[in-house]
Amino acid sequence: MYVAQELGENRFSFYKGNLNQTAYRKVIIENDLPYALKKGELYVHYQPQYFLKERAIIGAEALIRWNHPSLGEVSPGEFINYAEEAGMLNGLFFWVFEQVCQKMASMKGRSLKYSINLSVNQLLLDSLILDISNILKRYSISAAQITLEITENIEIYTVKKVNEKLHFLKEMGFTIALDDFGNGYFSFSDFIKLPIDFIKLDRDFVFSLLKNNKHKGVITPIIQMAHNLDLQVIIEGIEDHTQFAEWVKLDCDLIQGYFISEPISFEELTELIAEIEARVALDFSVNELQ
Numbered sequence: 001m002y003v004a005q006e007l008g009e010n011r012f013s014f015y016k017g018n019l020n021q022t023a024y025r026k027v028i029i030e031n032d033l034p035y036a037l038k039k040g041e042l043y044v045h046y047q048p049q050y051f052l053k054e055r056a057i058i059g060a061e062a063l064i065r066w067n068h069p070s071l072g073e074v075s076p077g078e079f080i081n082y083a084e085e086a087g088m089l090n091g092l093f094f095w096v097f098e099q100v101c102q103k104m105a106s107m108k109g110r111s112l113k114y115s116i117n118l119s120v121n122q123l124l125l126d127s128l129i130l131d132i133s134n135i136l137k138r139y140s141i142s143a144a145q146i147t148l149e150i151t152e153n154i155e156i157y158t159v160k161k162v163n164e165k166l167h168f169l170k171e172m173g174f175t176i177a178l179d180d181f182g183n184g185y186f187s188f189s190d191f192i193k194l195p196i197d198f199i200k201l202d203r204d205f206v207f208s209l210l211k212n213n214k215h216k217g218v219i220t221p222i223i224q225m226a227h228n229l230d231l232q233v234i235i236e237g238i239e240d241h242t243q244f245a246e247w248v249k250l251d252c253d254l255i256q257g258y259f260i261s262e263p264i265s266f267e268e269l270t271e272l273i274a275e276i277e278a279r280v281a282l283d284f285s286v287n288e289l290q
Contacts, residue, residue, distance in 0.1 A: 203237030
């Protein structure tokens with residue numbers, strides 16, 4: 001009965017004894033996701049990105065979140081794959097894109113650059129360029145204020161129309177970042193063919209370095225080669241002082257992770273920038289004294 005109630009009106013569920021909680025949660029998520037946007041349950045949080053050379057927050061990644069009325073916070077890992085299967089991913093992308101532009105238009109004070117995840121699904125849309133152009137125009141936002149993070153999927157980028165679309169986005173002014181580098185089969189020779197500005201190292205690099213310091217011998221050449229190709233390097237997943245100190249020494253460009261800040265609301269981001277920068281600057285000072 002309780003499962004049927006969760007599923008809403010005109011729904012039923014057969015009782016099967018002790019229902020597996022994971023399966024139960026999955027059923028609820030898949031049933032309720034199509035209505036989450038209309039009900040105002042989805043929202044965007046922003047995780048600051050810290051530029052080491054300037055010792056300042058210069059941007060933030062927009063991350064979709066879901067506050068379910070009975071399940072509480074549902075992580076993107078629990079619903080993004082289903083959203084793709086259900087054909088909802090494009091709608092969610094445009095919703096996030098518009099939310100970010102809307103917030104940027106209302107922002108006073110320091111201007112930041114915001115990163116938005118762009119999947120293969122959107123790159124295959126014929127209307128992508130027109131749709132995002134209309135949103136930018138609606139809020140008087142420049143494409144130069146936005147970074148589009150693409151996944152490491154070399155096969156799709158060899159498709160002519162996808163490659164051309166990426167170049168057109170770059171010509172519009174967008175910054176292009178390759179997300180989760182090291183998680184797939186992307187080679188540096190591929191960068192020559194794509195209009196990439198940043199590579200974002202997969203968080204597995206952080207855990208790898210934590211377990212074995214000898215892995216610096218692999219990570220350092222990757223960063224150096226990226227710099228030789230005029231690419232900047234972002235490392236995500238930095239959670240504590242030790243990791244922060246290690247990656248500062250490795251000469252990456254931007255750092256993202258809970259050590260800098262957890263994902264926070266847009267209002268908190270604008271209010272806490274100075275406080276976050278002061279805390280990280282203090283950590284820099286401690287490193288320099290050692």
